[in-house]
Structures are given as C-alpha cells and as structure tokens.
C-alpha cells in the first residue's frame with residue numbers, strides 16, 4: 081500500500097523523522113512549497129533562499145537515490161497534500177510530529193498520521209517528566225540532568241573536570257588584536273540560482289553571496305570548519321561582540337540543526353571526538369555542549385510544555401509598536417544597533433549576545449510589544465522557528481512571562497555593551513552618561529525602565545542590587561525627562 085510521506089522544510093534528514101520509516105519501493109515522498117509561507121510575511125531573503133534551496137536540494141538528492149519524490153508548489157501546505165491524495169486516493173499521509181503548534185494542528189485536522197519527531201535529543205515525554213518535578217524551570221538543572229542522562233563529559237556521577245559550569249571563564253571581551261578567522265562561503269549551483277531568481281522582491285535583506293549551506297555535504301563541511309578553526313576559542317569569546325568579525329568564534333550551525341541537515345547527536349559526537357584530541361580547553365567544550373544538549377533542548381521542551389498561549393504573554397504591558405530602526409539601520413545613530421541590524425540585513429544572523437543584550441534589551445527597555453518583536457525576529461533570522469523563537473523572545477528576551485523562564489529580566493545599560501563590544505568607541509553616544517546630549521540611550525533607558533517597573537521589580541529578590549542602584553541615583557527626575565525624549569527620537573528614527 082502506497083503511503084504519502086510528507087517532509088516539512090525543517091525535517092530534511094534521511095535518517096530521522098518520517099524518512100526513517102519510509103519505504104523506497106512503495107512510498108511517495110512529498111515536499112510542499114507553500115506560497116502562503118513564502119509571501120505571507122516580509123521574510124528575510126536569506127531565510128527564504130536557505131529554506132527553499134535546502135528543501136529542493138534534499139528532494140533532488142532523494143530522487144537521484146531512487147526515491148519516488150514529488151515537489152509541489154501549492155497555495156498552502158494542505159492544498160499540496162490534498163493534491164497528492166487526489167493522485168493517490170486512500171493513501172495514508174505520514175509525517176513526523178511537526179515543530180510548531182500551528183502546523184501540528186493543521187496536519188492533525190487533515191488526518192495526517194504522526195510518527196516520532198526525533199530531531200531532538202529529548203522526547204516531549206521525557207522533558208515533561210523533568211518539568212513536572214521542578215519548582216522553577218532553571219536551565220542549569222535541566223542541563224545537569226542531561227549531562228547525566230546522556231553520559232556526556234561525566235566521570236561517573238560527577239562532571240568531568242570537577243565543575244559543571246565554565247561560564248565565569250567564558251565572558252572575555254573582544255581583545256584589541258585577535259585573529260577571528262573567516263567563515264566558509266559556498267558557490268551557487270543550478271538549484272540555488274533557480275531559487276534565487278524566485279525570491280520575491282518584497283522580501284527584506286539581501287543575498288549577495290552564499291553565506292549559508294544548502295546541502296548536507298556543505299553543512300557537514302561547516303561543522304568540520306567550526307571544529308577545526310573556531311571550537312578552541314568558542315568558550316572564552318562566546319559573549320564577545322568584536323567589530324572586525326561578524327561570526328566571532330560561533331559555530332553558525334543553528335540553521336542546519338533547525339532544518340534537519342545536521343542532527344544534534346552528530347554535532348555533539350563530533351565535538352567530543354575533537355575534544356579528545358587534546359587541544360580544546362574544557363571551557364570551550366563544555367560551553368558548546370551546554371548550548372546543544374542544554375539550551376537547545378530546554379527551549380524546545382519548554383515551547384511544548386508551556387503551551388500555545390504562552391506566546392501571548394505580556395506581563396510588563398509593553399504596547400509600543402516596533403521601532404523603525406529594526407527594519408532600517410539608517411533610522412538610528414546608535415553604533416551597536418546600527419551595526420547589528422546591518423549585519424542581519426546582510427546575512428540574517430547575529431550571535432546570541434547581540435540578539436539578547438542589544439536588540440532584545442532595546443525592545444525590553446523601550447517597551448516594544450513582545451509579540452511585534454517576536455514577529456520581527458521570526459521574519460529576519462535565518463535560524464528562526466516557532467519552537468525556538470517563542471520561549472527565547474517571550475521568556476528570555478522580553479520577560480513577558482513574569483519570570484517563568486528567567487527569574488529576572490536581561491536588562492542592561494550601555495556599560496555592559498561597552499565592556500563586551502567594540503561598538504562604543506566610535507559611537508556618537510557615551511555609555512557612561514545617562515543625561516545630556518551625548519548620553520547613551522541604553523544607559524538612560526535602563527534606569528527609566530527600572531523606575532517605570534519599580535513596583536514589580538522591588539518584589540524580585542534577584543533585582544535587589546539593581547533596585548538599590550536606582551534608589552541611589554541622584555538625578556532620576558532628569559533621567560525621566562531624557563528618557564521621554566530618547567523614546568520620541570527612537571520612534572521618529574532620529575536617536
């Protein structure tokens with residue numbers, strides 16, 4: 081009996097998901113390029129290019145390997161599946177459980193049979209078992225349980241090297257002189273060229289070169305490149321924001337982990353093999369492993385555990401519309417924000433500290449609606465997906481969930497950005513000043529933010545130090561006045 085095996089664009093792996101249960105001789109493999117998906121929002125061109133080209137390459141590879149493959153361009157995913165069922169009446173449609181509430185619901189309603197989604201290292205059953213036992217959902221506790229469960233970097237029941245966490249070693253600012261190295265680049269092939277010509281002009285950003293791999297072979301080369309050239313220094317400079325390198329020592333693997341070209345298990349395995357060679361410091365190895373078996377799994381687990389409504393949280397009542405600078409870097413003079421948004425325009429990527437401590441911090445301090453900010457982030461990042469963006473933005477970045485994920489907001493003034501980046505030296509603003517014409521908008525807005533939410537944050541013992549600092553401010557009335565003019569300037573695109 082023929083089955084229709086539906087492969088979403090974030091499950092491109094022959095050994096995982098529905099391909100794992102597919103039969104080459106009897107099953108029909110189907111991909112649907114949904115036009116609603118492509119034109120429904122103002123996506124980044126890089127993102128559309130990457131997702132479409134990766135899927136078309138994967139479909140072509142399956143075909144040349146002898147699978148029966150249909151690649152449909154349809155108004156919606158469900159239209160494509162309906163067309164397939166018309167061609168193969170009475171065929172069961174099979175898919176691995178999708179990675180978002182929305183697609184899961186759509187496919188459920190269509191009557192799709194789900195097989196296990198094994199694109200993560202932790203099943204939702206296993207995650208829920210952990211979550212149900214917690215009084216607070218601390219990632220560190222989850223991560224330690226993962227280390228034990230998966231027997232990674234362990235000496236029996238103890239962490240290898242004697243400590244679980246090397247975060248304290250991993251917060252070096254960017255040095256004045258440092259060889260950051262270059263990321264790999266790729267050549268456009270015929271499929272890439274074809275996809276490139278079909279990207280709608282209305283999409284945001286640019287695709288001047290092929291920054292992101294679109295095949296498994298290329299993704300494996302990216303993994304190898306990271307392990308050879310960047311892994312060693314990944315840890316110490318994990319939080320650094322240098323001016324001369326857009327990727328620092330980050331792995332750039334999130335797009336491939338998220339669309340299935342790479343699986344977390346092989347990335348972890350390759351990193352551990354590389355670590356055993358002996359020249360990788362424990363702080364780098366542990367720091368990287370923490371991201372993959374800790375953060376990534378925790379975020380996915382929490383997405384499903386917290387449910388579909390979690391995305392609508394807005395505990396701090398942040399209602400401001402998205403600031404114009406998020407789409408147009410010319411709408412700000414802030415060097416950090418201008419540079420980072422320009423980087424995103426070019427490549428659809430920036431690492432976790434610019435995402436958290438600059439962009440999200442700005443949205444938090446200015447009271448931008450978490451949902452508008454979430455929509456923007458989903459549109460412009462190459463690695464964006466619902467499961468990963470929702471908890472990161474609603475929980476970690478904007479504290480819109482009243483501390484369910486993070487016990488305190490990631491709010492910071494210019495001093496943090498000045499310490500961890502090279503942006504401030506050439507900025508028109510001064511991170512040390514909170515009032516006056518040169519005052520750094522982050523510094524002004526940071527104090528104003530604490531002041532606006534004084535009642536909420538005074539109840540949070542983890543905010544004790546910050547609130548103490550607020551009480552000691554000698555010019556709070558001036559800060560409030562300055563904050564109002566900064567906010568107006570940000571809205572009009574002049575600050």
Ligand SMILES: Cc1cc2nc3c(=O)[nH]c(=O)nc-3n(C[C@H](O)[C@H](O)[C@H](O)COP(=O)(O)OP(=O)(O)OC[C@H]3O[C@@H](n4cnc5c(N)ncnc54)[C@H](O)[C@@H]3O)c2cc1C
Pocket residue numbers: 330331332333334335337338368371372375376377379430431432433435436440457461463464465468469472473476477
């Ligand atoms: C506000 C905000 C939004 C984010 N949105 C996304 C997103 O849409 N997609 C995404 O993959 N990551 C997201 N992240 C996490 C992180 O910023 C990216 O995974 C990382 O920058 C990707 O680059 P990299 O592969 O070089 O990561 P590396 O720094 O090399 O880390 C290795 C891997 O760890 C995983 N990882 C690390 N942190 C996280 C995290 N917080 N959540 C999930 N996975 C993590 C990623 O798979 C990443 O590839 C977000 C973080 C923040 C603060």
Ligand code: SF4
Pocket residue numbers: 414415416417493494495497498503504507508509510511520521522523
């Ligand atoms: S001074 Fe303020 S606005 Fe300018 S780069 Fe530094 S943190 Fe950003």
